[in-house]
Amino acid sequence: MAVPSYATPAERIWYYAFRVICGLIFFFLIAPIIVIVPLAFNAQPYFTFTREMLALDPEGYSLRWYRALLGSSEWMGSIRNSFIISVSTTIIATALGTLAALGLNRRNMPARGIITAILISPMIVPLIITAAALFSFFARAGLANTFPGIILSHVVLGTPFVVLTVTASLAGFDETLIRASQSLGANQSRTFFKVILPLLLPGVIAGALFAFVTSLDEVVIVNFMAGPAQTPMTVRMFSGLREEISPTILALASLLVALSIILLTTLELIRRRNERLRGMSPG
Amino acid sequence: MASTEGVIKEPILAADGTPLKQALRRSQARERRAAFFLVAPLLLFILIVFAVPIASMIWRSVYNPEVRNFLPQTASALQQWDGEDVPPEPVFQAMAADMIVGVENRTIGRAAARINREIPGARSRMMRTARAVDEWSAPYSEKFLEADERWADLEFWRLLKRETRLITPAYYLLALDYEYTAEGEIRPRPEVYQIYKSLFWRTAWMSMLITGICILLAYPISYLMATQPTRIANLLLILVLLPFWTSLLVRTSAWIVLLQQQGVVNELLVALDIIDERGRLRMIYNRTGTIIAMTHILLPFMVLPLYSVMKTIPPSYLRAAKSLGAHPFRAWWRVYFPLTIPGLAAGCILVFILAIGYYITPALVGGDSGIFISNLIAQNMQGSSAQLKLAAALATILLAAVLIIYWVFNKLVGVDKLKFG
Numbered sequence: 001m002a003v004p005s006y007a008t009p010a011e012r013i014w015y016y017a018f019r020v021i022c023g024l025i026f027f028f029l030i031a032p033i034i035v036i037v038p039l040a041f042n043a044q045p046y047f048t049f050t051r052e053m054l055a056l057d058p059e060g061y062s063l064r065w066y067r068a069l070l071g072s073s074e075w076m077g078s079i080r081n082s083f084i085i086s087v088s089t090t091i092i093a094t095a096l097g098t099l100a101a102l103g104l105n106r107r108n109m110p111a112r113g114i115i116t117a118i119l120i121s122p123m124i125v126p127l128i129i130t131a132a133a134l135f136s137f138f139a140r141a142g143l144a145n146t147f148p149g150i151i152l153s154h155v156v157l158g159t160p161f162v163v164l165t166v167t168a169s170l171a172g173f174d175e176t177l178i179r180a181s182q183s184l185g186a187n188q189s190r191t192f193f194k195v196i197l198p199l200l201l202p203g204v205i206a207g208a209l210f211a212f213v214t215s216l217d218e219v220v221i222v223n224f225m226a227g228p229a230q231t232p233m234t235v236r237m238f239s240g241l242r243e244e245i246s247p248t249i250l251a252l253a254s255l256l257v258a259l260s261i262i263l264l265t266t267l268e269l270i271r272r273r274n275e276r277l278r279g280m281s282p283g
Numbered sequence: 284m285a286s287t288e289g290v291i292k293e294p295i296l297a298a299d300g301t302p303l304k305q306a307l308r309r310s311q312a313r314e315r316r317a318a319f320f321l322v323a324p325l326l327l328f329i330l331i332v333f334a335v336p337i338a339s340m341i342w343r344s345v346y347n348p349e350v351r352n353f354l355p356q357t358a359s360a361l362q363q364w365d366g367e368d369v370p371p372e373p374v375f376q377a378m379a380a381d382m383i384v385g386v387e388n389r390t391i392g393r394a395a396a397r398i399n400r401e402i403p404g405a406r407s408r409m410m411r412t413a414r415a416v417d418e419w420s421a422p423y424s425e426k427f428l429e430a431d432e433r434w435a436d437l438e439f440w441r442l443l444k445r446e447t448r449l450i451t452p453a454y455y456l457l458a459l460d461y462e463y464t465a466e467g468e469i470r471p472r473p474e475v476y477q478i479y480k481s482l483f484w485r486t487a488w489m490s491m492l493i494t495g496i497c498i499l500l501a502y503p504i505s506y507l508m509a510t511q512p513t514r515i516a517n518l519l520l521i522l523v524l525l526p527f528w529t530s531l532l533v534r535t536s537a538w539i540v541l542l543q544q545q546g547v548v549n550e551l552l553v554a555l556d557i558i559d560e561r562g563r564l565r566m567i568y569n570r571t572g573t574i575i576a577m578t579h580i581l582l583p584f585m586v587l588p589l590y591s592v593m594k595t596i597p598p599s600y601l602r603a604a605k606s607l608g609a610h611p612f613r614a615w616w617r618v619y620f621p622l623t624i625p626g627l628a629a630g631c632i633l634v635f636i637l638a639i640g641y642y643i644t645p646a647l648v649g650g651d652s653g654i655f656i657s658n659l660i661a662q663n664m665q666g667s668s669a670q671l672k673l674a675a676a677l678a679t680i681l682l683a684a685v686l687i688i689y690w691v692f693n694k695l696v697g698v699d700k701l702k703f704g
Contacts, residue, residue: 011611018503018507019507021503022503022504022507025500025503025504026504026519026522028500028579029522029523029526029579029582029583030522030525030526032526032534032537032538032540032541032579033525033526033529033533033534033537035537035540035541035547036533036536036537036540039540039547046545047539047540047543047545047546047547048540048545048546048547048550049547049550096324096325096328097325099321099322099324099325100321100322100324100325100326102321103317103318103319103320103321103322103323104318104322106314106317106318106321107314108311108314108315108318109315109318109319109322110315110318110319115322115326118326118329118330118334119322119325119326119329121329121333121334122329122333124636124685124686124689125337125640125682125685126636126637126639126640126641126657126681126682126685127640127642128640128642128657128660128661128678128681129337129340129640129660129678129681129682130333130337131661131664132340132660132661132664132674132675132678133333133336133337133339133340133678134332134333134336135664136336136339136340136343136671136675137335137336137339137340138336152332153332155328155332156328156329156332156333159325159328159329163325213528216530217530217531217532219531219532219643220642220643220661223661224661224664234530234532237532237536238532238643238647241532241535241536241539241647242646242647245536245539249536250536250540253530253532253533253536253537256529256530256533257529257533260525260528260529260530261525263528264521264524264525264528268521
């Protein structure tokens with residue numbers, strides 16, 4: 001959208017000023033994330049660009065913080081804990097959430113409104129309240145400071161996303177396909193795995209990614225719930241940022257940025273595939 | 284349809300011979316059950332692992348069983364007492380009996396500690412008497428008063444009677460900076476202890492401020508994205524989605540790196556001679572830090588619903604308004620802006636609700652002046668059982684606030700307008 005030739009000077013000024021303003025806002029959004037990547041290569045234990053770095057002197061850069069990260073059994077152990085927690089969470093949350101979304105979207109679902117509200121409620125309740133409630137409850141059940149306790153609470157946080165994304169992909173679902181499959185002799189499970197699941201897959205994957213990221217990023221609940229044996233990387237980062245900050249955290253942060261770029265790309269590819277499929281089918 | 288009713292006398296039958304109506308009802312019931320069974324596992328899970336813990340937290344914030352559990356006979360004897368004069372002999376007798384049981388079960392220390400919370404100094408008196416009481420005999424009241432004349436203290440007995448209630452609002456009073464006087468009246472706490480009410484207000488106004496800044500920043504870029512060709516819009520959208528998908532801790536640590544006194548922004552300003560070495564700005568570990576970092580973290584939640592609404596508004600509306608003679612601003616205000624209100628409302632509710640419950644970012648960059656009510660909930664969570672109950676009361680108040688806001692939003696706009704991503 002270029003400036004039309006009939007625009008008044010004031011309109012022209014506004015047109016360019018608007019773009020500059022938008023550029024600054026986008027800069028505000030993206031710059032903080034970009035800036036930590038080079039800082040993680042800092043040869044000095046500082047959180048700022050040294051003179052050597054600005055001069056692009058190779059002396060100013062080093063891999064020492066990455067080495068410190070990858071060589072530390074504490075950091076690597078906590079990264080492993082994080083992945084144990086979030087992978088288990090993703091599997092359970094995706095299974096429970098997908099089933100529930102399938103049920104909620106049946107025509108004859110009783111009390112749909114109230115049940116949906118209950119299933120989505122963990123998303124609305126502030127995290128600190130969920131953490132306070134679950135921690136006291138799990139402590140009495142003997143589940144605090146255990147992996148099952150942490151995973152169960154993360155499943156609570158993750159399922160609403162799965163329910164929402166699968167519901168969204170069910171919105172365009174053609175019910176006659178199920179009847180077609182059954183009339184061709186497929187039994188229930190064959191219909192589910194061969195017809196329903198492939199069509200739902202984009203929604204299921206998107207929901208699973210949401211659940212995975214929610215669990216991987218979660219700090220508040222694990223901060224209360226995790227004992228020394230379960231400490232995930234987020235808790236280690238959190239206490240690291242509170243006490244003494246070393247660029248090791250920035251090295252981990254850069255790796256996490258890379259992970260989020262991968263996730264974002266995956267989601268974008270799913271969305272495109274989805275749009276292509278929708279575009280092909282009539283209606 | 285009245286004419287057909289006259290013709291058909293017999294009910295229509297299904298293939299197996301049952302009346303069609305009945306067969307239909309039965310098959311619908313079967314489908315309802317099937318649908319419900321699919322939902323049941325998650326529903327059960329959420330009820331047990333989420334709803335029950337929340338309910339039990341709310342219950343614990345008012346539940347006050349200690350005195351009744353530790354001193355059961357005294358509690359029931361005190362029900363007869365009118366609170367006007369030193370309690371009669373049965374009360375002292377019950378207290379003696381409770382103390383003997385308490386010493387045996389080693390619960391007397393906990394009872395004394397609980398009462399000490401209401402009356403400082405009561406613990407040592409109770410413990411001393413409890414150690415001696417098994418050698419005493421009736422009349423107990425004289426023995427008690429001989430041992431320590433403060434057993435005649437009416438305030439102590441009145442407080443004890445008050446604390447035999449199973450349900451107490453005491454923790455809510457504390458959460459709102461009130462307390463009981465010795466006479467059982469409610470009064471504001473001394474000013475030095477008043478922290479929670481002001482923190483609730485601070486949480487509310489800072490969340491509103493953050494929501495406001497998010498509107499100001501999200502509106503222009505959403506509009507820009509909505510008016511660009513799809514390819515460019517998708518590229519710009521990535522600039523919004525990347526922060527959205529990046530870990531919260533990563534973004535918070537990025538702001539620490541940027542804003543601290545030896546950080547990137549201050550170094551840049553010094554290098555450009557805008558400020559001198561001693562004039563380095565304090566932008567973090569205070570309110571400013573919280574506002575900047577939280578605005579950055581919550582901005583995508585405003586942009587995404589706004590953008591999804593703006594995409595559906597045809598640009599010809601604005602052109603039509605202008606061609607009819609409206610000033611560009613007037614055209615925007617009267618035509619475009621009202622159409623974006625659903626997206627704006629959805630963004631506001633998301634950002635505001637997320638903001639008032641925020642914990643991590645204020646804890647890391649907020650210092651003392653930038654913390655939210657959540658930080659004090661977390662702090663009290665790591666304390667004594669009384670602090671745990673206070674944390675439960677604070678959390679319940681916050682939860683009620685969120686639910687009310689959500690309910691009002693639902694009445695005004697409708698929750699189904701909420702869109703994610």
